[in-house]
Amino acid sequence: MSANPTTGEKILLATINLMAEKGYDSTTTKEIALAAGVNEVTIFRHFGTKEKLLEAAFNRFHYGNEMTKLFNEGLKGNLHEDLLTLSRTYHNIMNRNRKLISISLKGSSTLPDSVLQEASNNPKHLKNLLAEYLTTMSSQGKVVTSNPEIQALSFMWMNFGAFISRLNAKEAVSEETLNEFIEESVRLFTKALSP
Amino acid sequence: MSANPTTGEKILLATINLMAEKGYDSTTTKEIALAAGVNEVTIFRHFGTKEKLLEAAFNRFHYGNEMTKLFNEGLKGNLHEDLLTLSRTYHNIMNRNRKLISISLKGSSTLPDSVLQEASNNPKHLKNLLAEYLTTMSSQGKVVTSNPEIQALSFMWMNFGAFISRLNAKEAVSEETLNEFIEESVRLFTKALSP
DNA sequence: CACAAATGTAAGCAAGCACTTGCATTAAAA
DNA sequence: TTTTAATGCAAGTGCTTGCTTACATTTGTG
Incomplete structure:
Protein backbone atom coordinates (compact mmCIF):
# COMPACT_ATOMS: atom_id res chain seq x y z
CA MET A 1 0.00 0.00 0.00
CA SER A 2 2.87 2.39 0.64
CA ALA A 3 6.52 2.42 -0.24
CA ASN A 4 7.49 6.05 -0.61
CA PRO A 5 7.05 7.62 2.83
CA THR A 6 7.52 11.15 1.54
CA THR A 7 4.41 10.98 -0.61
CA GLY A 8 2.32 9.64 2.23
CA GLU A 9 3.54 12.32 4.61
CA LYS A 10 2.88 15.09 2.15
CA ILE A 11 -0.70 13.89 1.86
CA LEU A 12 -1.17 13.65 5.62
CA LEU A 13 0.20 17.12 6.19
CA ALA A 14 -1.99 18.64 3.52
CA THR A 15 -4.97 16.84 5.02
CA ILE A 16 -4.38 18.25 8.47
CA ASN A 17 -3.77 21.76 7.24
CA LEU A 18 -6.86 21.91 5.07
CA MET A 19 -9.21 20.20 7.48
CA ALA A 20 -8.12 22.40 10.35
CA GLU A 21 -9.27 25.38 8.32
CA LYS A 22 -12.43 24.14 6.72
CA GLY A 23 -13.47 21.04 8.61
CA TYR A 24 -13.70 17.46 7.50
CA ASP A 25 -16.74 17.59 5.24
CA SER A 26 -15.79 20.73 3.38
CA THR A 27 -12.31 19.56 2.54
CA THR A 28 -12.27 17.62 -0.72
CA THR A 29 -9.82 14.94 -1.74
CA LYS A 30 -9.13 16.93 -4.88
CA GLU A 31 -8.02 19.91 -2.80
CA ILE A 32 -5.83 17.73 -0.66
CA ALA A 33 -4.18 16.26 -3.74
CA LEU A 34 -3.54 19.72 -5.12
CA ALA A 35 -2.07 20.98 -1.86
CA ALA A 36 0.11 17.90 -1.50
CA GLY A 37 1.34 18.18 -5.08
CA VAL A 38 0.05 14.72 -5.81
CA ASN A 39 -2.53 13.17 -8.05
CA GLU A 40 -5.91 12.49 -6.50
CA VAL A 41 -5.79 8.74 -7.21
CA THR A 42 -2.59 8.48 -5.23
CA ILE A 43 -4.51 9.42 -2.12
CA PHE A 44 -6.91 6.55 -2.56
CA ARG A 45 -4.13 4.14 -3.41
CA HIS A 46 -2.44 5.05 -0.16
CA PHE A 47 -5.34 5.35 2.24
CA GLY A 48 -8.38 3.77 0.62
CA THR A 49 -11.03 6.21 1.81
CA LYS A 50 -11.26 9.76 3.08
CA GLU A 51 -12.19 8.52 6.53
CA LYS A 52 -9.17 6.26 6.82
CA LEU A 53 -7.06 9.15 5.61
CA LEU A 54 -8.03 11.30 8.58
CA GLU A 55 -7.52 8.42 10.97
CA ALA A 56 -4.04 7.92 9.60
CA ALA A 57 -3.32 11.61 10.05
CA PHE A 58 -4.40 11.44 13.67
CA ASN A 59 -2.40 8.34 14.43
CA ARG A 60 0.67 9.75 12.83
CA PHE A 61 0.69 13.11 14.57
CA HIS A 62 -1.06 12.45 17.81
CA TYR A 63 0.59 13.68 20.95
CA GLY A 64 1.22 11.18 23.70
CA ASN A 65 0.53 11.62 27.37
CA MET B 1 -41.78 36.39 -0.20
CA SER B 2 -43.54 35.42 3.04
CA ALA B 3 -47.08 35.49 4.25
CA ASN B 4 -47.52 32.59 6.64
CA PRO B 5 -45.20 33.26 9.59
CA THR B 6 -45.69 29.82 11.04
CA THR B 7 -44.18 28.12 8.02
CA GLY B 8 -41.17 30.39 8.03
CA GLU B 9 -40.57 29.89 11.73
CA LYS B 10 -40.80 26.14 11.44
CA ILE B 11 -38.13 26.25 8.79
CA LEU B 12 -35.87 28.52 10.81
CA LEU B 13 -36.14 26.36 13.91
CA ALA B 14 -35.39 23.19 12.00
CA THR B 15 -32.41 24.91 10.41
CA ILE B 16 -30.93 25.92 13.74
CA ASN B 17 -31.48 22.53 15.33
CA LEU B 18 -29.95 20.57 12.49
CA MET B 19 -27.03 22.89 11.85
CA ALA B 20 -26.13 23.02 15.52
CA GLU B 21 -25.66 19.26 15.40
CA LYS B 22 -24.04 18.71 12.07
CA GLY B 23 -22.69 22.04 10.95
CA TYR B 24 -23.66 24.21 8.02
CA ASP B 25 -22.21 22.23 5.14
CA SER B 26 -23.41 18.85 6.27
CA THR B 27 -26.99 19.95 6.76
CA THR B 28 -29.02 19.59 3.57
CA THR B 29 -32.05 21.59 2.57
CA LYS B 30 -33.89 18.32 2.08
CA GLU B 31 -33.29 17.37 5.70
CA ILE B 32 -34.43 20.78 6.88
CA ALA B 33 -37.61 20.47 4.85
CA LEU B 34 -38.30 17.04 6.33
CA ALA B 35 -37.69 18.22 9.88
CA ALA B 36 -39.85 21.28 9.38
CA GLY B 37 -42.67 19.25 7.84
CA VAL B 38 -42.51 21.31 4.71
CA ASN B 39 -41.71 20.78 1.06
CA GLU B 40 -38.18 21.55 0.03
CA VAL B 41 -39.24 24.14 -2.53
CA THR B 42 -40.99 26.11 0.15
CA ILE B 43 -37.62 26.78 1.74
CA PHE B 44 -36.30 28.35 -1.41
CA ARG B 45 -39.47 30.31 -2.00
CA HIS B 46 -39.11 31.79 1.47
CA PHE B 47 -35.40 32.38 1.73
CA GLY B 48 -33.92 32.10 -1.74
CA THR B 49 -30.67 30.36 -0.86
CA LYS B 50 -29.25 28.23 1.91
CA GLU B 51 -26.93 31.04 2.89
CA LYS B 52 -29.72 33.56 3.27
CA LEU B 53 -31.62 30.97 5.24
CA LEU B 54 -28.95 30.80 7.91
CA GLU B 55 -28.67 34.57 8.00
CA ALA B 56 -32.39 34.82 8.57
CA ALA B 57 -32.16 32.28 11.36
CA PHE B 58 -29.44 34.33 13.03
CA ASN B 59 -31.28 37.60 12.68
CA ARG B 60 -34.48 36.14 14.00
CA PHE B 61 -33.07 34.48 17.07
CA HIS B 62 -30.04 36.55 17.86
CA TYR B 63 -29.72 37.82 21.35
CA GLY B 64 -29.41 41.55 21.73
CA ASN B 65 -26.93 43.33 23.90
C1' DC C 1 19.52 -3.18 -19.21
C1' DA C 2 15.40 -5.40 -17.23
C1' DC C 3 11.89 -5.70 -14.06
C1' DA C 4 8.64 -4.03 -10.67
C1' DA C 5 6.61 -0.80 -7.81
C1' DA C 6 4.88 3.79 -7.39
C1' DT C 7 2.83 7.56 -9.62
C1' DG C 8 0.43 10.28 -13.35
C1' DT C 9 -3.38 10.91 -16.79
C1' DA C 10 -7.90 10.61 -18.49
C1' DA C 11 -12.31 9.25 -18.28
C1' DG C 12 -16.16 8.16 -15.96
C1' DC C 13 -19.78 6.50 -12.50
C1' DA C 14 -23.29 6.75 -9.12
C1' DA C 15 -24.86 9.62 -5.66
C1' DG C 16 -25.87 13.77 -3.52
C1' DC C 17 -26.06 18.62 -3.59
C1' DA C 18 -28.47 23.44 -4.08
C1' DC C 19 -31.72 25.17 -6.77
C1' DT C 20 -35.47 25.66 -10.72
C1' DT C 21 -39.65 24.97 -13.36
C1' DG C 22 -44.45 23.98 -14.35
C1' DC C 23 -48.60 22.64 -12.74
C1' DA C 24 -52.06 21.11 -9.36
C1' DT C 25 -54.08 21.93 -4.77
C1' DT C 26 -55.52 24.30 -0.87
C1' DA C 27 -57.24 28.06 1.67
C1' DA C 28 -57.89 32.58 2.95
C1' DA C 29 -59.33 37.36 1.29
C1' DA C 30 -62.32 40.09 -1.80
C1' DT D 1 -68.23 33.08 -5.54
C1' DT D 2 -64.24 34.69 -7.62
C1' DT D 3 -59.61 35.94 -7.00
C1' DT D 4 -55.11 35.62 -5.01
C1' DA D 5 -51.47 34.02 -2.45
C1' DA D 6 -49.15 30.14 -0.28
C1' DT D 7 -47.98 25.50 -0.54
C1' DG D 8 -47.36 20.67 -2.44
C1' DC D 9 -45.74 17.54 -5.99
C1' DA D 10 -42.87 15.66 -9.67
C1' DA D 11 -39.33 16.09 -12.48
C1' DG D 12 -35.20 17.73 -13.77
C1' DT D 13 -30.66 20.69 -14.31
C1' DG D 14 -26.01 21.37 -13.66
C1' DC D 15 -22.47 20.80 -10.53
C1' DT D 16 -19.55 18.48 -7.15
C1' DT D 17 -18.42 14.65 -4.43
C1' DG D 18 -15.81 10.31 -3.21
C1' DC D 19 -14.09 6.73 -5.56
C1' DT D 20 -12.89 3.40 -9.60
C1' DT D 21 -10.85 1.63 -13.78
C1' DA D 22 -7.55 1.10 -17.46
C1' DC D 23 -3.48 2.45 -19.35
C1' DA D 24 0.79 5.17 -19.83
C1' DT D 25 4.90 7.00 -17.55
C1' DT D 26 8.37 7.52 -14.26
C1' DT D 27 11.59 5.84 -10.85
C1' DG D 28 14.46 3.06 -8.19
C1' DT D 29 16.66 -1.81 -7.79
C1' DG D 30 18.78 -6.17 -9.18
Missing part, protein backbone atom coordinates in the same frame (compact mmCIF):
# COMPACT_ATOMS: atom_id res chain seq x y z
CA GLU A 66 2.93 14.45 27.87
CA MET A 67 0.88 16.05 30.59
CA THR A 68 0.87 12.91 32.69
CA LYS A 69 4.62 12.78 32.55
CA LEU A 70 4.78 16.39 33.66
CA PHE A 71 2.72 15.69 36.76
CA ASN A 72 4.85 12.72 37.70
CA GLU A 73 8.17 14.43 37.33
CA GLY A 74 8.10 18.15 36.78
CA LEU A 75 6.32 19.57 39.84
CA LYS A 76 8.21 20.78 42.86
CA GLY A 77 5.67 21.54 45.57
CA ASN A 78 5.74 25.31 45.12
CA LEU A 79 2.25 26.41 44.16
CA HIS A 80 3.13 29.45 42.11
CA GLU A 81 5.97 27.78 40.24
CA ASP A 82 3.99 24.63 39.61
CA LEU A 83 0.91 26.41 38.27
CA LEU A 84 3.18 28.38 36.00
CA THR A 85 4.84 25.24 34.68
CA LEU A 86 1.46 23.61 34.19
CA SER A 87 -0.05 26.50 32.33
CA ARG A 88 2.96 26.93 30.08
CA THR A 89 3.22 23.25 29.27
CA TYR A 90 -0.48 23.03 28.61
CA HIS A 91 -0.44 25.84 26.08
CA ASN A 92 2.65 24.41 24.46
CA ILE A 93 1.07 21.05 23.92
CA MET A 94 -2.26 22.43 22.81
CA ASN A 95 -0.65 24.85 20.43
CA ARG A 96 1.52 22.18 18.91
CA ASN A 97 -1.58 20.10 18.21
CA ARG A 98 -3.94 22.90 17.48
CA LYS A 99 -4.82 21.74 14.02
CA LEU A 100 -5.86 18.26 15.06
CA ILE A 101 -7.88 19.75 17.89
CA SER A 102 -9.51 22.17 15.51
CA ILE A 103 -10.61 19.32 13.28
CA SER A 104 -12.20 17.37 16.09
CA LEU A 105 -13.91 20.46 17.47
CA LYS A 106 -15.54 21.30 14.17
CA GLY A 107 -16.84 17.76 13.92
CA SER A 108 -18.92 16.25 11.19
CA SER A 109 -21.64 13.74 10.55
CA THR A 110 -19.18 11.13 9.35
CA LEU A 111 -16.15 11.77 11.52
CA PRO A 112 -14.54 8.61 12.90
CA ASP A 113 -15.35 8.07 16.57
CA SER A 114 -11.72 7.80 17.53
CA VAL A 115 -11.26 11.35 16.34
CA LEU A 116 -14.38 12.71 17.98
CA GLN A 117 -13.48 11.56 21.47
CA GLU A 118 -10.40 13.71 21.29
CA ALA A 119 -12.23 16.95 21.88
CA SER A 120 -14.36 15.93 24.82
CA ASN A 121 -11.69 14.01 26.72
CA ASN A 122 -9.17 16.74 26.35
CA PRO A 123 -9.92 18.90 29.39
CA LYS A 124 -11.01 16.08 31.70
CA HIS A 125 -7.68 14.33 31.93
CA LEU A 126 -5.75 17.33 33.11
CA LYS A 127 -8.45 18.27 35.56
CA ASN A 128 -8.12 14.96 37.42
CA LEU A 129 -4.37 15.25 37.69
CA LEU A 130 -4.59 18.81 38.93
CA ALA A 131 -7.25 17.91 41.48
CA GLU A 132 -4.97 15.20 42.91
CA TYR A 133 -2.12 17.66 43.08
CA LEU A 134 -4.24 20.22 44.94
CA THR A 135 -5.41 17.58 47.40
CA THR A 136 -1.85 16.63 48.18
CA MET A 137 -0.81 20.25 48.57
CA SER A 138 -3.78 20.89 50.80
CA SER A 139 -2.83 18.02 53.11
CA GLN A 140 0.58 19.65 53.42
CA GLY A 141 -1.00 22.93 54.39
CA LYS A 142 0.25 24.64 51.27
CA VAL A 143 -3.20 25.24 49.78
CA VAL A 144 -6.58 26.14 51.25
CA THR A 145 -8.70 23.13 52.07
CA SER A 146 -11.99 23.42 50.26
CA ASN A 147 -12.96 22.02 46.89
CA PRO A 148 -9.99 20.79 44.84
CA GLU A 149 -12.18 19.28 42.10
CA ILE A 150 -13.88 22.53 41.25
CA GLN A 151 -10.75 24.57 41.76
CA ALA A 152 -8.95 22.36 39.28
CA LEU A 153 -11.90 22.64 36.92
CA SER A 154 -11.77 26.42 37.09
CA PHE A 155 -8.08 26.54 36.29
CA MET A 156 -8.53 24.06 33.46
CA TRP A 157 -11.48 25.78 31.90
CA MET A 158 -9.72 29.12 32.07
CA ASN A 159 -6.79 27.79 30.08
CA PHE A 160 -9.02 25.83 27.76
CA GLY A 161 -11.07 28.96 27.06
CA ALA A 162 -7.91 30.91 26.37
CA PHE A 163 -6.76 28.28 23.94
CA ILE A 164 -10.06 28.10 22.07
CA SER A 165 -10.25 31.87 21.83
CA ARG A 166 -6.82 32.03 20.26
CA LEU A 167 -7.74 29.14 17.99
CA ASN A 168 -10.72 30.90 16.46
CA ALA A 169 -9.58 34.48 16.64
CA LYS A 170 -9.25 36.26 13.34
CA GLU A 171 -6.49 38.60 14.36
CA ALA A 172 -4.00 36.33 16.07
CA VAL A 173 -3.71 36.88 19.78
CA SER A 174 -0.03 37.60 20.17
CA GLU A 175 2.40 35.31 21.93
CA GLU A 176 3.08 38.15 24.31
CA THR A 177 -0.55 38.52 25.33
CA LEU A 178 -0.61 34.81 26.03
CA ASN A 179 2.43 35.08 28.27
CA GLU A 180 0.95 38.03 30.10
CA PHE A 181 -2.22 36.09 30.59
CA ILE A 182 -0.42 33.03 31.89
CA GLU A 183 1.58 35.01 34.42
CA GLU A 184 -1.28 37.15 35.67
CA SER A 185 -3.78 34.29 35.84
CA VAL A 186 -1.33 32.09 37.71
CA ARG A 187 -0.75 34.97 40.11
CA LEU A 188 -4.50 35.24 40.61
CA PHE A 189 -4.93 31.56 41.31
CA THR A 190 -1.91 31.42 43.58
CA LYS A 191 -3.33 34.18 45.73
CA ALA A 192 -6.78 32.64 45.70
CA LEU A 193 -5.54 29.19 46.66
CA SER A 194 -3.01 30.20 49.26
CA PRO A 195 -4.12 29.49 52.85
CA GLU B 66 -28.16 41.84 27.10
CA MET B 67 -24.75 41.90 28.70
CA THR B 68 -24.32 45.58 28.04
CA LYS B 69 -27.61 46.30 29.73
CA LEU B 70 -26.52 44.22 32.69
CA PHE B 71 -23.37 46.27 33.15
CA ASN B 72 -25.26 49.55 32.95
CA GLU B 73 -27.96 48.63 35.41
CA GLY B 74 -27.49 45.40 37.30
CA LEU B 75 -24.21 45.86 39.16
CA LYS B 76 -24.08 47.15 42.71
CA GLY B 77 -20.44 47.75 43.60
CA ASN B 78 -20.02 44.61 45.67
CA LEU B 79 -17.31 42.50 44.02
CA HIS B 80 -18.52 39.07 45.05
CA GLU B 81 -22.15 39.75 44.28
CA ASP B 82 -21.38 41.40 40.99
CA LEU B 83 -19.10 38.62 39.74
CA LEU B 84 -21.79 36.14 40.68
CA THR B 85 -24.42 38.06 38.76
CA LEU B 86 -22.11 38.38 35.80
CA SER B 87 -21.21 34.72 35.68
CA ARG B 88 -24.80 33.57 36.05
CA THR B 89 -26.11 35.94 33.43
CA TYR B 90 -23.32 35.00 31.05
CA HIS B 91 -24.09 31.30 31.24
CA ASN B 92 -27.78 31.99 30.92
CA ILE B 93 -27.33 33.94 27.74
CA MET B 94 -24.79 31.57 26.26
CA ASN B 95 -26.90 28.57 27.05
CA ARG B 96 -30.00 30.11 25.56
CA ASN B 97 -28.08 30.71 22.35
CA ARG B 98 -25.93 27.64 22.41
CA LYS B 99 -27.16 26.32 19.09
CA LEU B 100 -26.36 29.46 17.17
CA ILE B 101 -22.97 29.59 18.81
CA SER B 102 -22.36 25.98 17.97
CA ILE B 103 -23.05 26.67 14.32
CA SER B 104 -20.62 29.55 14.13
CA LEU B 105 -17.94 27.62 15.99
CA LYS B 106 -18.10 24.70 13.61
CA GLY B 107 -17.70 27.08 10.72
CA SER B 108 -17.59 26.30 7.02
CA SER B 109 -16.02 27.37 3.80
CA THR B 110 -19.15 29.23 2.73
CA LEU B 111 -20.52 30.56 5.98
CA PRO B 112 -21.75 34.15 5.76
CA ASP B 113 -19.30 36.58 7.32
CA SER B 114 -21.95 38.06 9.57
CA VAL B 115 -22.31 34.66 11.16
CA LEU B 116 -18.62 33.96 11.45
CA GLN B 117 -17.85 37.11 13.39
CA GLU B 118 -20.19 35.90 16.07
CA ALA B 119 -17.77 33.37 17.47
CA SER B 120 -14.69 35.54 17.62
CA ASN B 121 -16.36 38.68 18.93
CA ASN B 122 -18.22 36.84 21.58
CA PRO B 123 -15.68 36.89 24.39
CA LYS B 124 -14.14 40.24 23.52
CA HIS B 125 -17.19 42.37 24.21
CA LEU B 126 -17.69 41.16 27.74
CA LYS B 127 -14.00 41.44 28.46
CA ASN B 128 -14.00 45.15 27.73
CA LEU B 129 -16.98 45.83 29.93
CA LEU B 130 -15.53 43.82 32.77
CA ALA B 131 -12.18 45.58 32.46
CA GLU B 132 -13.91 48.95 32.79
CA TYR B 133 -15.79 47.72 35.82
CA LEU B 134 -12.59 46.52 37.48
CA THR B 135 -10.88 49.81 36.78
CA THR B 136 -13.69 51.70 38.44
CA MET B 137 -13.70 49.36 41.41
CA SER B 138 -9.97 49.70 41.68
CA SER B 139 -10.16 53.48 41.81
CA GLN B 140 -12.60 53.09 44.68
CA GLY B 141 -10.15 50.87 46.52
CA LYS B 142 -12.44 47.87 46.29
CA VAL B 143 -10.15 45.85 44.04
CA VAL B 144 -6.39 45.40 43.81
CA THR B 145 -4.74 47.82 41.44
CA SER B 146 -2.79 45.89 38.87
CA ASN B 147 -3.90 44.66 35.47
CA PRO B 148 -7.67 44.91 34.93
CA GLU B 149 -7.44 43.96 31.25
CA ILE B 150 -5.81 40.62 31.88
CA GLN B 151 -7.82 39.98 35.00
CA ALA B 152 -11.00 40.48 33.02
CA LEU B 153 -9.62 38.26 30.28
CA SER B 154 -8.93 35.48 32.76
CA PHE B 155 -12.42 35.59 34.17
CA MET B 156 -13.92 35.68 30.69
CA TRP B 157 -11.85 32.82 29.33
CA MET B 158 -12.64 30.72 32.35
CA ASN B 159 -16.35 31.07 31.77
CA PHE B 160 -15.98 30.71 28.03
CA GLY B 161 -14.00 27.50 28.51
CA ALA B 162 -16.65 26.18 30.85
CA PHE B 163 -19.34 26.93 28.31
CA ILE B 164 -17.50 25.29 25.42
CA SER B 165 -16.75 22.22 27.48
CA ARG B 166 -20.40 21.78 28.31
CA LEU B 167 -21.30 22.43 24.67
CA ASN B 168 -19.18 19.59 23.33
CA ALA B 169 -19.39 17.17 26.22
CA LYS B 170 -20.96 13.85 25.43
CA GLU B 171 -22.34 13.19 28.88
CA ALA B 172 -24.03 16.44 29.77
CA VAL B 173 -22.34 18.35 32.54
CA SER B 174 -25.13 18.72 35.05
CA GLU B 175 -26.76 22.01 35.92
CA GLU B 176 -25.63 21.45 39.47
CA THR B 177 -21.97 21.11 38.53
CA LEU B 178 -22.28 24.38 36.66
CA ASN B 179 -23.69 26.12 39.71
CA GLU B 180 -20.98 24.70 41.92
CA PHE B 181 -18.41 25.90 39.44
CA ILE B 182 -19.88 29.37 39.27
CA GLU B 183 -19.95 29.80 43.01
CA GLU B 184 -16.49 28.39 43.67
CA SER B 185 -14.83 30.22 40.79
CA VAL B 186 -16.39 33.51 41.79
CA ARG B 187 -15.16 32.91 45.32
CA LEU B 188 -11.67 32.29 43.93
CA PHE B 189 -11.67 35.48 41.90
CA THR B 190 -13.14 37.54 44.70
CA LYS B 191 -10.33 36.48 47.01
CA ALA B 192 -7.72 36.99 44.32
CA LEU B 193 -8.96 40.45 43.40
CA SER B 194 -9.62 41.78 46.90
CA PRO B 195 -7.02 44.29 48.09
